[in-house]
Structures are given as structure tokens and as C-alpha cells.
Amino acid sequence: MRIEQLTFTRFVAALLIVVFHFGSGSMHFTNEYTQFLFKQANIGVSYFFILSGFVMIIAYHKKAKVNFMDYMVNRFARIYPVYLLAILCLLFLVVVSGQFNFTEFILNLFMVQTWVPGQALVFNIPAWSLSVELVFYALFPFLYNRFYSKISFNKLIVPIILFWLISQVLFHYLINQTTFTDLFYSSEDVMYHPIFHLNEFIIGNLAGLYFVKKSTETKNYDVHIIALVILSLIALKFPIGLSYHNGLLAVLFIPIIILLSLNNGFITKLFNKKAFVFLGEISYGLYIFQFIVWMYISDYRLNKYLGLDKAEDFLFCFFLRLFILIGLSVLSYLYIEKPARSKIKSYLSKRKKVN
Numbered sequence: 188m189r190i191e192q193l194t195f196t197r198f199v200a201a202l203l204i205v206v207f208h209f210g211s212g213s214m215h216f217t218n219e220y221t222q223f224l225f226k227q228a229n230i231g232v233s234y235f236f237i238l239s240g241f242v243m244i245i246a247y248h249k250k251a252k253v254n255f256m257d258y259m260v261n262r263f264a265r266i267y268p269v270y271l272l273a274i275l276c277l278l279f280l281v282v283v284s285g286q287f288n289f290t291e292f293i294l295n296l297f298m299v300q301t302w303v304p305g306q307a308l309v310f311n312i313p314a315w316s317l318s319v320e321l322v323f324y325a326l327f328p329f330l331y332n333r334f335y336s337k338i339s340f341n342k343l344i345v346p347i348i349l350f351w352l353i354s355q356v357l358f359h360y361l362i363n364q365t366t367f368t369d370l371f372y373s374s375e376d377v378m379y380h381p382i383f384h385l386n387e388f389i390i391g392n393l394a395g396l397y398f399v400k401k402s403t404e405t406k407n408y409d410v411h412i413i414a415l416v417i418l419s420l421i422a423l424k425f426p427i428g429l430s431y432h433n434g435l436l437a438v439l440f441i442p443i444i445i446l447l448s449l450n451n452g453f454i455t456k457l458f459n460k461k462a463f464v465f466l467g468e469i470s471y472g473l474y475i476f477q478f479i480v481w482m483y484i485s486d487y488r489l490n491k492y493l494g495l496d497k498a499e500d501f502l503f504c505f506f507l508r509l510f511i512l513i514g515l516s517v518l519s520y521l522y523i524e525k526p527a528r529s530k531i532k533s534y535l536s537k538r539k540k541v542n
Contacts, residue, residue, distance in 0.1 A: 240389060472520055
């Protein structure tokens with residue numbers, strides 16, 4: 188089962204993250220009316236994790252058992268070819284500039300940077316979320332085979348919600364005190380550690396289980412979805428000292444995902460347009476290549492070759508880089524992601540026939 192209208196939301200989340208990282212120099216993104224959104228737009232990663240948990244259930248819920256090796260090979264084909272390309276592109280730049288760090292390179296290459304204190308955001312900064320996602324992928328077959336396929340949905344609700352609640356309380360406690368973080372991890376390390384994001388993936392799993400087991404006929408939920416988006420904006424505008432980085436907004440993201448999946452109104456019809464679905468498909472490239480594009484097309488190069496000033500031409504430079512980033516994402520999707528996925532599917536199909 189594939190829910191096309193959810194695909195475009197990945198592009199929206201990725202775009203918000205790009206603005207979060209690189210839009211702070213423009214009043215268009217940091218004025219008094221919009222800065223509350225763009226300064227917290229890293230919640231897009233939290234949305235990715237929740238959506239990932241939801242989609243995994245949608246994709247595998249009809250299977251009696253998830254084969255670990257086949258599953259991991261499939262996931263590897265989905266993320267690693269483009270991930271590796273991003274590493275190689277960045278490797279060339281850091282070697283030429285004399286900034287190469289072997290430890291940082293190895294941690295990123297094996298996708299384990301978030302486990303090491305002080306290393307989560309080294310080398311290709313956005314890659315930290317793929318390091319976290321890898322943990323989810325490794326755990327999902329166990330969770331599905333041991334719990335989701337054997338225990339009734341009603342019996343899973345309480346333990347999963349309790350896990351989510353405990354994770355939120357513990358996370359907020361640790362980032363607001365120093366005794367623990369001075370001994371082991373800093374507050375920043377806690378922000379990016381896989382353990383403190385697992386709640387997002389699992390609560391997404393619960394949402395997926397609800398959808399496949401309890402969902403009713405599709406209806407027009409446009410008004411409900413818009414209302415939930417407005418509530419999300421209000422929550423960002425008035426955070427009251429809370430951090431939304433590690434899954435707290437699941438209380439709003441999950442209803443949005445479920446209602447959008449059941450919706451047959453204008454929003455769904457719009458998001459199901461081929462152009463919007465395609466933008467969602469290239470969102471991974473948009474996310475993983477963002478720092479590389481900004482580093483290659485630096486302020487210095489824009490000034491030297493195009494005469495563009497960092498301050499006066501900021502908005503034009505931002506959209507120029509964004510256009511190039513989207514183009515690179517399209518190419519990586521068409522010539523790396525899709526071919527790699529097809530080859531892996533062909534390999535798995537042949538393997539099943541042999542067995």
C-alpha cells in the first residue's frame with residue numbers, strides 16, 4: 188500500500204529544514220511574523236521519523252514476518268547510494284581545503300556518528316538523522332515479528348504511549364540539567380542520540396497500526412487538517428519552554444498523517460498531482476545534499492564569479508542555491524536512487540525464486 192498524498196509532505200519538511208539551516212540571513216525568514224516557524228523548522232526531522240514509523244507499518248502490515256536480511260538490503264538500497272555520493276562530494280571539498288578529518292569521515296561512512304559524544308554533527312551535518320534512522324531500520328524487523336504481528340493493537344497502545352511519555356520527560360530533564368551531561372553526553376548529544384528519537388519511530392508505528400486496523404472509509408478532512416496545521420503553528424509560536432525536537436509534536440503530527448491518509452478532499456487531490464509526488468520523491472536528495480551545495484556555492488564564489496553580495500543579494504543567492512539543490516536532487520533520484528532500488532528489487536526477486 189502506498190499513500191501518495193503523504194509523499195509531498197516530505198518535500199515540505201525537507202524545505203523547511205533547508206530554510207532553518209540557511210535562511211537566517213534574510214528578513215523574509217526571520218521577521219517578527221515568520222521567525223517562530225523557521226527558527227524551529229528542524230522539527231521537520233521529527234516529522235520524518237514519525238512518518239517513517241507510520242510508512243513502515245503500511246508497507247509491511249500484510250506480511251506474517253519481516254525477513255531481516257531482505258528488509259535491510261531494501262533499506263540500504265533506498266538510502267545508502269545517495270548517502271555515499273554526498274560523502275564523496277564532501278570528501279573532495281574537505282581534502283582540497285585541507286580540513287579532512289579521518290575520524291569524522293569514518294563515523295559518517297558507517298553511519299554511527301550520533302553514538303559518539305560530540306560527533307553527531309560532524310562532516311555532512313544532516314547525515315546525523317540517517318545515523319538515527321539506521322537504528323530504526325535495524326529494530327523494525329524485531330519489533331514487527333515479536334510484537335506488532337503477534338500482539339493485538341489494543342494491548343500495544345498503553346506500553347507505546349508510556350514509552351513516548353517517559354522519553355519526553357527524560358529528554359526534557361536531561362537537556363535542562365548538567366550533572367548527567369557533564370559526565371557522559373552534553374545536552375546537544377542528547378538532542379541527536381538515537382535512543383531519544385526512538386519514541387518518534389515507535390509512536391509512528393502505533394499510528395500505522397491504527398490506520399491499517401481501525402481506519403474507516405475516506406472522507407473530506409480538509410478542514411480538520413488545516414485546523415491541525417494551525418494548532419502546530421500556535422504550538423511553535425508559544426512553546427512555553429518545551430523542545431519539539433524529539434517528538435513532542437507527535438500529538439499533532441500523527442492526527443495530520445492519519446487524516447491526510449484518509450482524506451479525499453482538495454488537499455489530497457492536490458498532493459496527489461504527479462508534480463507534487465515527484466517533489467516528495469526527491470526530498471531525500473534535497474535533505475542530504477543541502478550542506479554540500481551551500482559549501483560548494485559559497486558566498487566567496489558567488490561574489491567572485493557573479494558579483495553577488497552576501498548581504499544585499501541574500502535572498503537571490505538563497506533561491507539560486509535552492510534551485511541548484513533541487514536540480515541535483517532530481518538527478519540523484521533519477522540516476523542513483525531509482526536504479527539502485529530497481530536492481531535491489533530484481534536481486535531479491537531472483538533470490539526468492541532460487542530459494
